[in-house]
Amino acid sequence: MTTARSLAGASSSPSGGGGPAIALRGVVKRFGGLAAVDGLDLEVPAGICLGLLGPNGAGKSTTMRMLTAQALADEGTIEVLGHPIPRESKRARAQMGVVPQQDNLDEELTARENLEVFARLYRVPRAGRRAAVDAALALAHLTGRQHTRVDDLSGGMRRRLLIARGLVHRPRLVLLDEPTVGLDPQLRAELWGLIDALRAGGTTVLMSTHYIEEAERLADECALMSHGRVTARGTPADLIARHAGSSVVEHYGPPERLAEVESLARAAGLPTRRTGPSVSVLRAESIPDSLADALGPDGVRRAANLEDVFVVLTGEQVD
């Protein structure tokens, strides 16, 4: 992925000089009576990929839209690349690339035309525009399909083009809102390669997702978002160690058995989670011998993962 790297390699230190790429403080956004974002504090240091992990409706997209001033916060302060938002939003937008959750490519235009228009909108200087478009096409593996109208491209190609469109001006900061939602596993893996290369090139990435595996694979740090605020923050390993321990024991059995395991574990102060036909006891490494005897030998031990953290902290099931 050399093209991805060269396209992403435009990063330099933020204008504030070493400040965070994104800083939200006490941000509230209401829609009618609903607080979609509810006292959000979030800092994204320059140069990392931060996974914004949360269930549907947690407020991830609303947060993304506030960063481009396409939604205006009711309370709190926002800074992007050292620029206060929305006051200096335009200057921030010039240096950031946005890949929205909802595909908004111009279907009537070809892949190349879409990129040409956005190279212009992002004010890529005339001399470099053609090369920028070529590089973005190569990045999206669409050089051979550049003259195809978007409505004739496959879903995967459209997604790649959508990402490439947000990178055509070599932004210092990229916002990816659920970049692989609805894609099959193969296409997802392909996009992961693309995002990984971007991060390796030094671009700051804020990526929202409700796929745990995606965050685990790509994010240097994760912020767990639930009901409009961040409930936990750290590296995936950090979060797992803090909220799920090092190992988990899964017990299978009839409902009565599962309920019994649950109450035993809770009585000992250990978090549990239900997954279909099983109950998992988290922090299994700290199960006392007395409890281990009571739980019985039928448990299957495995390493704790980010999904355990997600479920314990958000109370949501994973799809």
Next chain:
Amino acid sequence: MTAVEPAEAASGPPPRHRIELAALQGTWRHELALFRRYWRSQSFASMFEPTFMMLAFGYGFGSLMAVIGDYRYLDFVGTGMVGTAALFTSVFPGMFNAYIRRVFQHTYDAMLATPLDVHELVTGEVTWIAAKSSVYGCAPLIVAMAFGLDPSAGMLLVPLIVFVTALGFGLLGMWTSTIVPSINSFDYVITGVVTPLFLVAGTFFPISALPGWVHVAAQFNPLLHCVELVRHAVFGVRPLADAGHFGVLLLFAALMWVLAVRGMRRRLIG
């Protein structure tokens, strides 16, 4: 974007009315890409519609009432149709493009994630529409010349008159696109607003033929002022009156700009 604002203004609304040329160029680049695809059908319609109308009206009424006031009927209709072309080639793209790109295609959403603000988007879109109108608006004059209208130097002013008229009507269309609850509601706008504007502007018959109160109401129709200006440009400028007509068109465009920007901002920025 040169002045650094005091920190306490940081969370306030962004500066509203500064328009950067680079931002407009971005919207024009988008329009150009689309125009390359659709110029044939668009140009065909704009050239042939006035031709057919001229033929129909010219041979239909023309033989009956060969003269209106000081004008040959065909000359009257030919110049009047510049006004209808200015109206139709601006208000319809204003309504439909703005609605489709905002609601169905989400193109505006994508564009606003780049260094482009809503008022620049509106300005870029409408200046493109008006530039196109100023070209298409001349089509009826060319057709009329084929039907015997004498060329005159004043005709060179027509593209400018149409441009300013189309700014106003294009913006009117964009504004209504932010009001209608669905794309089908444009039917009401067309029947209730666009058609009366088009009928009561002295395009196909002089408004003096209408009842007195309509005559008064027609003064508020910007299209009437456009048509008057076009006729004077073609047949003889009347400086004082024409300054007034032009002023009305400018005022209309300015008012519509404010309303269109406000409406679009309300719809696009959450």
